[in-house]
Amino acid sequence: MIIGNRKTSYLEDEKILNNNYKKAFVFGMIALAIALPFFADDYTILMASLVGIMLIAVVGVNVVIGYTGLLSLGHAGFVAIGAYSVSIIHNLLGEWGVPDVLQPWLALPGAMGVAALIGILVGLPSLRVKGIYLAVATLSANFIIIFLIEIDTFSQWTGGRLGLTTPDPNFFGWVLDSQREVYALIAFCAFATILMVQNLFRTRVGRAFIAIREKDYSAEILGVSLLKYKLTSFAISAACCGLAGAMAAYFYAKVLPEQFELALSLQLVAALIVGGMGRTMGPVFGTIIIVLVPEILKISMGAMMGSSIEAAQLRAPIQEIVFGGLIIGFVLFEPLGISQIMDRFFRALNRWPFARG
Amino acid sequence: MLSVADVHLSFGGLKALQGVSFDAAAGEITGIIGPNGAGKTSLFNVISGFYKPNQGHILFEGKDVSGLKPDARAHKGMSRTFQNIALFRGMTVLDNIKLGCHTNLSANVWSSLLYFGSAQREELKARKEIEEEVIDFLEIDHIRKAPITALSYGLQKRVELARALAMRPKLLMLDEPVAGMNREETADMARFILDAQARFGTTILLVEHDMHLVMDICAKVVVLNFGKQIADGVPHEVAHNQNVIDAYLGQAG
Ligand SMILES: Nc1ncnc2c1ncn2[C@@H]1O[C@H](COP(=O)(O)OP(=O)(O)O)[C@@H](O)[C@H]1O
Ligand SMILES: [Mg+2]
Numbered sequence: 001m002i003i004g005n006r007k008t009s010y011l012e013d014e015k016i017l018n019n020n021y022k023k024a025f026v027f028g029m030i031a032l033a034i035a036l037p038f039f040a041d042d043y044t045i046l047m048a049s050l051v052g053i054m055l056i057a058v059v060g061v062n063v064v065i066g067y068t069g070l071l072s073l074g075h076a077g078f079v080a081i082g083a084y085s086v087s088i089i090h091n092l093l094g095e096w097g098v099p100d101v102l103q104p105w106l107a108l109p110g111a112m113g114v115a116a117l118i119g120i121l122v123g124l125p126s127l128r129v130k131g132i133y134l135a136v137a138t139l140s141a142n143f144i145i146i147f148l149i150e151i152d153t154f155s156q157w158t159g160g161r162l163g164l165t166t167p168d169p170n171f172f173g174w175v176l177d178s179q180r181e182v183y184a185l186i187a188f189c190a191f192a193t194i195l196m197v198q199n200l201f202r203t204r205v206g207r208a209f210i211a212i213r214e215k216d217y218s219a220e221i222l223g224v225s226l227l228k229y230k231l232t233s234f235a236i237s238a239a240c241c242g243l244a245g246a247m248a249a250y251f252y253a254k255v256l257p258e259q260f261e262l263a264l265s266l267q268l269v270a271a272l273i274v275g276g277m278g279r280t281m282g283p284v285f286g287t288i289i290i291v292l293v294p295e296i297l298k299i300s301m302g303a304m305m306g307s308s309i310e311a312a313q314l315r316a317p318i319q320e321i322v323f324g325g326l327i328i329g330f331v332l333f334e335p336l337g338i339s340q341i342m343d344r345f346f347r348a349l350n351r352w353p354f355a356r357g
Numbered sequence: 358m359l360s361v362a363d364v365h366l367s368f369g370g371l372k373a374l375q376g377v378s379f380d381a382a383a384g385e386i387t388g389i390i391g392p393n394g395a396g397k398t399s400l401f402n403v404i405s406g407f408y409k410p411n412q413g414h415i416l417f418e419g420k421d422v423s424g425l426k427p428d429a430r431a432h433k434g435m436s437r438t439f440q441n442i443a444l445f446r447g448m449t450v451l452d453n454i455k456l457g458c459h460t461n462l463s464a465n466v467w468s469s470l471l472y473f474g475s476a477q478r479e480e481l482k483a484r485k486e487i488e489e490e491v492i493d494f495l496e497i498d499h500i501r502k503a504p505i506t507a508l509s510y511g512l513q514k515r516v517e518l519a520r521a522l523a524m525r526p527k528l529l530m531l532d533e534p535v536a537g538m539n540r541e542e543t544a545d546m547a548r549f550i551l552d553a554q555a556r557f558g559t560t561i562l563l564v565e566h567d568m569h570l571v572m573d574i575c576a577k578v579v580v581l582n583f584g585k586q587i588a589d590g591v592p593h594e595v596a597h598n599q600n601v602i603d604a605y606l607g608q609a610g
Contacts, residue, residue, distance in 0.1 A: 010484045199472035203480060204455075204462045206469065211456050214445035221405060221443075222524065223431030223460035232466060 016198060016280075021346055033187045037180050045183050051291045052186035053247045056193050058271045058283035060240025063197060065269065066277035067206065068233040069213025070126045073265050074138030077122070077145035078115045078238040080260035082245025084149060085111035087166040087255055088157055100170040107169075111246045112239040118145070119238020126230045142265055149257045163256035166249040182251045189247060193240055198280050200236070209233050213278070270327050276339030285338035289326070294319050358383040358560045359528055364403055364413035366396075366584075373399040374410070375584045381528070381577075386554060386561040388575035388592070390568070392604065395581040397564040398440055401530055404562070405437050406430045417528065432460050436526030438517045440533045440564075444505045450516050451501045454491055457523030458483050487523055494556070495519045495549055511542035515549070522553055529553070530562040535570060543567065547574060572596065580604070 007013045017023045036048055061075050089107040098106070125137040149158045158164065168177040169185070176182045200206035208229045211219035216226060249255050267290055275286020297319055305311035330337055359381040366374040373396045381387040389397050402408040404415055406427040414423045422430055436457075444453050462483060464476040492498050495515055505513060514534060521529055534550065535543040547570055553559055565571050571578060572592045580588040580595060582604040588595050595601055 010481055010488070014480060014484065196470040199476075200466075200469050202472055203464045203469040203476045204459050205464060205466055207452065207456050208459060210448065210452075211445055211459075214447050215443055217407065217427075218439075218443040218445065219456070220407075220427040221431060221437055222456050222520070223428050224456075225426070225428045236466065 014202065016202070021349070030191065033191070036187075037183055042179070045180050047291065047295065049179060049183045049186050049251055051287055052183070052190040053244050053251065054268070054271065054291060055190050055283055055287040056186075056247060057241045057244035058268055058275070058287050059190075059193050059197050060237040060244070061268045061272050062277065062279075062283050063200075063209065063240070064123075064233050064237040066272060066279070066282065067201065067213060068209040068230065070123075070230065070233065071131055071135040072122075072138040072234075072237075073135045073262070073269065074122055074140070074142035074145075075237070075241050075268050076260045076262065076264035077142040078119055078241035079245040079248070079264065080145055080149060080255075080257070081115045081118050081238070082111045082242030083166075083249040083255040083260070084158055084164065084245070085114040085242065086246035086249050087164045090167050090169075091164070094167065100167075100175075101173055103167075104169040104171060108243070108246055112242045115242025115245070116235040116239040119234040119236075119241075120231045122238070123231050123234025126234065127227055139262065139265070142260075142262060146257055146261055158257075161257060163254060166253050166255060168253065169250055176250065179251060182247070186247045186251065189243060193243065194280070194284070197236070197240070201280075205229075205232070210278070267323075270323055272337075274326050274330050274337055276337030277335075279336065279339035281342065282337055282339045285342070289338070290323070293322055293326070297322065358418065359404070359562070360414075360416040361400070361404065362414045362416060364400070364410045364415070366399055366403055366408055366410045372584050374403065374581075377413075377579075377581065377584075377586045379577075379579045379586070379589050381560055381562055383560050384554070384558050385576040386550070386563055386574055388571040388578040389562060389564045389581065390566075390571055390578060391581035394583075396584040397581055398532055399584075400581070401437060401532055401562070401564060404530065405435060431524065434524075434527035435530070436521040436524045436528065437530035438514075438521050438532055438534060440536065442510075442513050442517055444513060444517055444520070446505045449502050449504055450497060450508070450519075451487070451492075453505065453516060453520050454487050454523045455483065457491075457520035458487065460524055491519050491523050494552070495522075511538050511545075514538065514542075514546065518546075518549060518553075522557070522559075525557065526559060528560045528562065530564075532564045533566060534563070535565065535567050543570065550574065 017026060037045065040048070057075065057079055061072070064070050064072050086107045089110045090103055093103045093106060122138055122141040126134050129137065148154060150161050152160060168175050171185070176185060201210070208219065208224040211222065211224055212226060212229060220226060248259070271286035271290040272282060273286070274289050275284065276282030297315060301311055301315055301318070334340055361377055361379050364374050364377045377400060379387070389400065391397055399408065403410050406425055410423070414421050416422070417430070417433060417435065422433060445456065462479055464479055468474065468476040492501055495518065497512070497515060497519060500508060500512065505516065508516065518531070518534065531550065535546050538546065550561065550563070551574055554561055563571065563575060575592055578589065578592050578595045579586060580601050587600045587604060588598045
C-alpha cells in the first residue's frame with residue numbers, strides 16, 4: 001500500500017518523471033536510442049527509423065484526438081504536406097543558391113509551418129461539427145490534399161504521381177546521406193517532440209485542450225476560447241505530422257503521393273488506440289506495436305509457410321485482419337490502451353510485496 | 358456591478374424570460390428564486406453568454422457585454438457553477454481547479470512547449486496560490502489528487518465552487534449550490550459562500566430552491582415565475598409579497 005508521498009515542494013510535485021520506474025524507463029530508452037547506430041544492423045536501423053517517424057506523427061495525432069477529443073482521420077494529409085514542403089523548399093533554396101548548411105534550418109520549420117497552416121484550415125470544421133461528421137470532413141481533406149499533389153496543374157512543383165526526390169540534409173557541415181545518419185536525426189526529433197508536447201500539458205494550453213475534450217461548455221465558462229484552442233490543437237498536431245513527413249522524406253530521399261493515403265491515417269489512429277489515447281506513452285507503445293506486427297507476421301509466416309508466392313499473397317489480408325482485431329479488441333476491452341495495462345502493472349509492482357513510497 | 362436590462366428569451370413558442378430587469382450590487386449576494394421551470398437557469402445562461410436574448414442587454418461594470426462569448430465574459434471576471442455539476446470528470450480535483458485559473462495565467466503555445474522559464478514560474482506560482490487560497494479555504498486538501506468520479510455529490514459541488522473561485526471572479530454565479538445536499542453539507546456550503554464574499558469581496562448571484570438559505574444570506578431577492586419577474590427587494594419584503602406567496606411560497610407550503 002502506498003501510505004503517502006514524500007514530496008516536499010510544489011516543484012517536485014509538478015515533475016513529469018515523478019517516480020523511479022518512469023525515470024529508469026525514459027533514460028533507458030534514450031541510452032538505447034543513442035547506442036543503436038553503433039551496433040545495430042541495417043534492418044534494425046530501418047525498423048527503429050520507421051518507429052521514430054511514425055511516433056512523431058502519432059504524438060501529433062494524440063494532441064487532436066487523444067487530448068482535445070476531436071476525431072480526425074486526415075492526418076496522413078499533414079504528413080504529406082510536411083514531406084512535400086520540405087522537399088520543395090530544399091529544391092527551391094538549392095536553385096536560389098542558398099548554402100546547403102542553411103537549408104535544413106529553413107526547410108524544416110518551413111515544412112512544419114506550412115503543415116500547421118493547412119492544419120488550421122482542415123481544423124475549421126471542428127468549430128461546427130463533432131464526432132463522425134468531423135471525421136468525415138478531415139478524411140475528405142486527406143483525399144483533397146493527395147488529389148492536389150497528384151493533379152497535373154501543380155506537378156511542376158510536386159512531381160505529380162512520380163513524386164519528388166529530397167536532397168540529403170546538411171547539418172553543421174555533416175551530410176546525412178545514409179539511413180543510419182538520418183536515424184540519428186529522427187531519434188532526436190522524436191524525443192524532442194515527445195518532450196515538448198508533454199510540456200504543453202503541464203501548462204494552461206494543454207489543460208485547455210483536455211478541458212475541451214471533457215466538457216466544452218465548462219471550458220468556455222472558464223475562459224477557454226473554443227475557436228482559439230481547437231485551431232491551436234490542429235496547428236500543433238499538423239506541425240508534428242509535418243515534421244514526421246519531413247523525416248520520412250529525408251529517410252527515403254524520395255516522396256511519393258501513395259505513401260500518404262487514407263491507409264496511413266488509419267494506421268496513425270490505430271497506433272493511438274492500441275497505445276492509449278490522451279496518454280504520454282500511448283503513442284510510444286502503439287507505434288512500436290503497429291510497426292512491428294507486420295514484421296513479426298512476415299517472419300512467422302515465412303517460418304511456417306516458406307517463401308512461396310501464396311504465403312506472400314496471404315500476408316496483406318492477414319495483416320489487415322490482425323490490425324482490425326487489435327483495434328476492436330482494445331476499443332472493447334482496454335479503451336485506454338497499453339498505457340492502462342502498464343499503469344496497472346506498475347501499480348501492482350509498487351505494492352508488492354511491501355509498501356513503497 | 359451587474360445590470361440585467363429588460364431581457365426576453367424564447368425557445369420557439371416558449372417564453373422562458375419576459376422582461377427581466379434587476380441590478381446586482383457590488384460585493385453583495387443577490388438571490389434569484391422561483392418555481393421549477395421559472396427561467397432561473399435560462400437567465401444564468403443569458404448572463405454568462407450561452408443564450409442570446411431576443412431582446413435586452415447585460416451590463417457588467419457599466420459596459421454592455423451582450424455581444425461577448427462566454428469565454429470573453431470569463432476574461433472580464435464572470436464565473437459560474439452549473440445546476441448539474443459540470444466538472445471535468447476525467448481529471449483530478451487539482452487539475453479542475455487549475456483550469457479555473459486559466460484566465461489569470463498567460464503562457465502561450467511557445468512558452469508552454471518549452472515549459473522551463475516563464476511557463477514553469479507561472480505554474481508554480483499558480484499552484485501555490487491555489488493551495489493557499491482555494492484548497493485550504495474550502496477544506497479540500499485531502500482530495501486534491503482524487504479523480505472527480507471518486508467524490509460524493511456534496512464534495513463535487515464544493516470542488517465546482519473551488520474551480521469557480523480559482524479565477525478570482527468579480528461576479529460569481531451559483532446555480533442551486535445546495536440542491537440535493539443534506540443539512541450539514543448545506544450549512545458548510547452556506548459558510549463557504551459567505552466566507553468567499555467576505556474574503557474576496559466577490560459579487561454573488563445565487564439561484565436556489567432552499568428558501569431558508571436565500572432568506573438568510575441574500576441582501577436582495579429577485580423572484581421569477583413562468584419567465585416573468587414578479588417581485589424583487591430585500592428578503593423579508595419579498596417573503597410577504599402576495600404574488601410571491603401565491604406563486605411560490607404558498608405552493609411550497
Ligand atoms: N435549451 C432549451 N430549449 C428549449 N427549452 C428550454 C431550454 N432551456 C430551458 N428551456 C425551458 O425554459 C423554461 C425555463 O427553464 P429553466 O431556465 O431551466 O428553469 P429553472 O432553472 O428556473 O428551473 C422551462 O420551461 C424549460 O423547459
Ligand atoms: Mg434551473
